[in-house]
Amino acid sequence: MTERTAVSCCERYGRPFAAWDLRLYLDTHPDDCQALAMFAQMYAEQGGDCYAFRGIKMCDWEDGIWHHLDGPWPWEPEANCKVDALYSGKGGR
Amino acid sequence: MWSYEKQLQYPVRIKNTNPRLASAIISQYGGPDGELGASLRYLSQRYSMPFDDAKGALTDIGTEELGHLEMIGSIVHQLTRDLTPEQAKAGGFEAYLVDHTTGVYPQAAAGFPWSAGSMQVKGDPITDLHEDMAAEMKARTTYDNILRISDDPDVNDVIRFLRAREIVHYQRFGELLVRTQDRLNEKNFFAFNPAFDKNKPMKH
Numbered sequence: 153m154t155e156r157t158a159v160s161c162c163e164r165y166g167r168p169f170a171a172w173d174l175r176l177y178l179d180t181h182p183d184d185c186q187a188l189a190m191f192a193q194m195y196a197e198q199g200g201d202c203y204a205f206r207g208i209k210m211c212d213w214e215d216g217i218w219h220h221l222d223g224p225w226p227w228e229p230e231a232n233c234k235v236d237a238l239y240s241g242k243g244g245r
Numbered sequence: 246m247w248s249y250e251k252q253l254q255y256p257v258r259i260k261n262t263n264p265r266l267a268s269a270i271i272s273q274y275g276g277p278d279g280e281l282g283a284s285l286r287y288l289s290q291r292y293s294m295p296f297d298d299a300k301g302a303l304t305d306i307g308t309e310e311l312g313h314l315e316m317i318g319s320i321v322h323q324l325t326r327d328l329t330p331e332q333a334k335a336g337g338f339e340a341y342l343v344d345h346t347t348g349v350y351p352q353a354a355a356g357f358p359w360s361a362g363s364m365q366v367k368g369d370p371i372t373d374l375h376e377d378m379a380a381e382m383k384a385r386t387t388y389d390n391i392l393r394i395s396d397d398p399d400v401n402d403v404i405r406f407l408r409a410r411e412i413v414h415y416q417r418f419g420e421l422l423v424r425t426q427d428r429l430n431e432k433n434f435f436a437f438n439p440a441f442d443k444n445k446p447m448k449h
Binding site: 161164165169172173175176177179180181182206207220221222223225226227 | 246248250252254255256291292297298301302304305306308413417421
């Protein structure tokens with residue numbers, strides 16, 4: 153029996169779904185302290201592993217502030233480094 | 246960027262082959278109100294959104310819709326994976342079989358392929374959020390109609406989950422609309438487009 157089948161279906165799907173849905177709620181209620189506290193509790197229940205549910209960053213908040221919505225967003229120039237910083241541009245390809 | 250999680254958002258386990266139902270449900274894969282259009286609509290509308298909450302919610306909901314696309318593809322696959330030519334003929338599946346065998350192709354129940362003509366990216370937050378609320382309700386109605394014609398409990402369990410998600414997303418988009426309007430001039434929400442007329446003060 154693999155480790156995966158040992159986990160109940162509810163555990164395997166339910167926990168990440170609850171975290172996902174609560175995060176979506178926080179997108180439009182970033183000031184809801186009760187909801188953020190619940191999210192923090194879910195994070196603690198996963199042993200403080202920020203990526204316990206791979207697609208959901210669980211630690212995108214600090215001191216009661218929800219940071220998941222903070223910019224800049226990846227499509228904005230401010231979020232991107234200059235390629236010059238990676239490639240010196242001297243000779244070569 | 247995205248990374249792939251090797252697990253559906255909600256489990257799909259279908260016992261019985263049913264090509265007739267598959268050819269109806271495929272509408273939520275590539276039909277006008279389906280999950281492919283939903284994800285592309287939201288993920289494309291993000292770029293012109295001027296507010297971080299809308300950028301975040303469109304990213305998260307657009308990502309979830311890609312997961313729903315995968316669930317619909319899984320339903321269609323499981324309804325047809327053991328299909329025989331005789332079952333295809335009995336289930337009205339001949340036309341699809343000739344074009345795609347039992348591959349999963351983005352098309353509507355009526356047979357036409359997915360088209361960007363079924364969605365819009367208007368570049369105006371109020372307009373786009375209204376489109377998004379309408380899109381969620383169109384998908385919800387489609388799921389209601391699928392439940393009207395389906396008597397397979399394995400399928401219906403998944404469809405009910407997806408239907409409920411449309412309602413949750415509709416609610417989130419409605420909240421975003423209010424949050425967006427709260428940042429504009431309450432005497433005239435339509436005085437300017439906050440995604441384009443950038444030098445205007447948000448409020449007077």
